[in-house]
Amino acid sequence: MKEPTLQAKYLISSETHKQCPIADKPEYAFIGRSNVGKSSLINLLTGAAKLAKTSATPGKTRLINHFEVMDTDKTKWYLVDLPGYGYAATVSQKARRNWGNMIESYIRKRENLQNLFVLIDSRHSPQAIDLEFIRQLGEWQVPFSLVFTKTDKNKPGATQRNLALFSSRLLEEWEVLPPIFLTSSVAKEGRIELLRYIRSLHQSKGKRR
Numbered sequence: 215m216k217e218p219t220l221q222a223k224y225l226i227s228s229e230t231h232k233q234c235p236i237a238d239k240p241e242y243a244f245i246g247r248s249n250v251g252k253s254s255l256i257n258l259l260t261g262a263a264k265l266a267k268t269s270a271t272p273g274k275t276r277l278i279n280h281f282e283v284m285d286t287d288k289t290k291w292y293l294v295d296l297p298g299y300g301y302a303a304t305v306s307q308k309a310r311r312n313w314g315n316m317i318e319s320y321i322r323k324r325e326n327l328q329n330l331f332v333l334i335d336s337r338h339s340p341q342a343i344d345l346e347f348i349r350q351l352g353e354w355q356v357p358f359s360l361v362f363t364k365t366d367k368n369k370p371g372a373t374q375r376n377l378a379l380f381s382s383r384l385l386e387e388w389e390v391l392p393p394i395f396l397t398s399s400v401a402k403e404g405r406i407e408l409l410r411y412i413r414s415l416h417q418s419k420g421k422r423r
């Protein structure tokens with residue numbers, strides 16, 4: 215069955231967690247390397263092609279962007295598009311520190327954050343920057359899932375191969391793997407699975423700690 219487009223609207227772009235909208239709805243945020251496809255994935259999920267701004271140039275998203283979604287059953291939740299990490303070449307030390315502070319305080323202090331989706335480019339073998347970010351999430355005890363993006367760009371087998379490599383790296387440090395999703399914003403794959411997961415999380419209503 216095809217999932218209908220969700221009602222979604224842009225709310226606000228914030229520099230710190232303190233400026234974010236009132237934390238009265240379950241929240242799901244998207245993070246990962248610059249250009250990995252975070253904004254595109256938000257558009258895939260909602261079905262609203264131009265909701266989150268995308269760009270072929272890394273570093274498009276600079277702030278914490280909140281979107282409010284009204285689901286088909288009228289429940290409301292927030293989706294958050296975060297700025298990416300790792301396009302360091304063109305960014306100053308200071309800008310990187312600012313990014314780190316902004317992201318850390320948002321991730322650790324946003325009390326309605328149910329789950330952080332960490333996006334990984336499915337075309338690559340495991341990258342240190344992603345593994346380090348995930349290690350950090352473990353230290354902060356933040357619940358997260360993995361989303362392997364851009365699967366449409368891979369030859370048959372490459373996605374599974376990179377996924378297996380990534381999983382085995384994670385299992386060097388973790389006892390169990392987090393939930394893992396495969397997506398393509400171009401081929402519109404993975405949408406139903408992600409929506410189902412989000413709905414299951416906010417139906418279980420738990421506080422995250």
Ligand SMILES: Nc1nc2c(ncn2[C@@H]2O[C@H](COP(=O)(O)OP(=O)(O)OP(=O)(O)O)[C@@H](O)[C@H]2O)c(=O)[nH]1
Pocket residue numbers: 247248249250251252253254255267268269270271272273274275276297298299363364365366367397398399400401
């Ligand atoms: N082929 C393909 N291209 C994609 C996919 N997702 C995103 N892209 C392209 O990748 C580029 C980056 O996408 P964005 O969604 O802007 O990436 P982002 O992670 O939000 O990037 P920043 O905001 O700069 O951190 C754009 O040119 C997209 O069209 C996908 O699933 N398949």
Ligand SMILES: [Mg+2]
Pocket residue numbers: 252253254267268274275295296
């Ligand atoms: Mg973006």
